[in-house]
Amino acid sequence: MAEKPLPSLQRITPAAPASATPGASLRAAVRRSLPVAGVIVTLLIAWEASKLAFGISDQRLPHLGAIIEVMFTRTQGGTGNILLAQMLLNAWSTFQVALGGFLLGGMLGFGLAVLFMQLPMLERGLMPYVIGSQTVPILAIAPMVVVGLGRMGAPSWAAKITVAAYLTFFPVTIGMLRGLRAASPMSLDLMRSYAASPAQIFWRLRLPNSLPYLFTSLKVAASASVIGAIVAELPAGAREGVGMMILNAAQSYNSRPPALYVAILAASLVGVTFYGMVALAERLIVGSQRTNGG
């Protein structure tokens, strides 16, 4: 971590600007979200402008209006919902799987990191396999897990969560292990000087010190678990979920291009929401105390 600046005392005087008037904080929030909104608007303009300028057919790039229109048309199958509602239901389904995989993989990654830190021998023995596991394409793993767990009588959500966890545990293991080892020699000397027990050193130094690293890897893991959940829906023959949506839309792309864009929107909706939740948790847990908390 970089050397921190040493600000003047004014930063901690009672009249700090942090808790100023609500109007000011609203203005600050608007100012923060302005760049994001600007990029979205620019992209949308570029979308329509390039269609106009290069004469791209609706087949290859539908009008934004057409995509929005599709969202509000009723779907042909069973429920008779409009596509937007269907999309949100599918997104919610995938989100649950991703969350399950994230929690399972996160705990596994955390456990492995703690184990590897305590037992370097184990790390040397197992780390090559941990790394190797991530070089096998998830597309090949997913059917094996779905079929394998299915034969054992496990419900299909368990298989989907397992696939999502498979992608999640790796960044958490790597990031957490790095974080647990990031305690400076002097901070460890300090603990030694107090004759602190290994457990005290873990809970009071290594673990809190690793939190910025943990959250960085959790952010990577959040996106990975969404990918895992989507991929797992394909061999599972799921009747709901973003994966199913993408598969259906891809098959009917020739006749109805906008549907695929709606499916992509659903996927990014899940991903961005998930990432946002992790980032919020980071702000709440780490952000208030550190200058460079991630």
Place this chain on the structure above:
Amino acid sequence: MSAPMIEFDRVSKIYQSGGGPVNALHDVSLSIAAGEFIALIGPSGCGKSTLMRLVGDLEQPSAGGLRVRGKTAHQARLDRDYGIVFQSPVLYEWRSIRKNVELPLEIMGQPGPQRHARASELLRLVGLSDFGDAYPHQLSGGMQQRAAIARALSFEPAILLMDEPFGALDEITRERMQLELLSIWDGGPQRTTVIFVTHSIPEAVFLADRVVVMSPRPGRVERLVTVDLPRPRSFETREDPRFFALVTEVREGLREH
């Protein structure tokens, strides 16, 4: 004088490095009395920090005997006989200043209310009463180092080990911190034994009862200078002709090899 607080008996320390063994300390014998303020001074690489770290059992001697309060350094560490202050404050950034000061007490299992009271007392002692709830990054370097001193003193150790604690501070802050340290050290009912590593000659003379002048590689005790300046020392001490004479004596000791 009673039994020495710390006794080095022909202590040597050899590091194994890529380029072969390095003689960090050679045949160091030194006896430090209870309540004595000792300054270790010498050029970089003379092993003065190593000497201090041996007392703290953060490193072990390669040869020779070392007794701390009549025990092995290892036992003394387990008995929490010393507090340590490094050149950088090493405050845990996720803890408030108060919680940093309480850290050793927490590890030693003191109950909450007692810890809280002791931390308040120490924060007052080092002039940080208003900053207990602040986080380390909100404080200046000098204030952070004050918090580190409060933390080291929190459990009232018999020995205070200080490894260039003011080395990273500007000259003005540094001189003020020296005075503050002495007033804390003088103020208690019983004087703590201090080993203070520094590379500043005036700092060593101003603070110490005895200055241990060390020579580089292999580190050995070149000269012992007894500082007979009266206590309590003040700003005027630095203008005392005797102060200049002692500074010169230490400087000559450093030049000898």
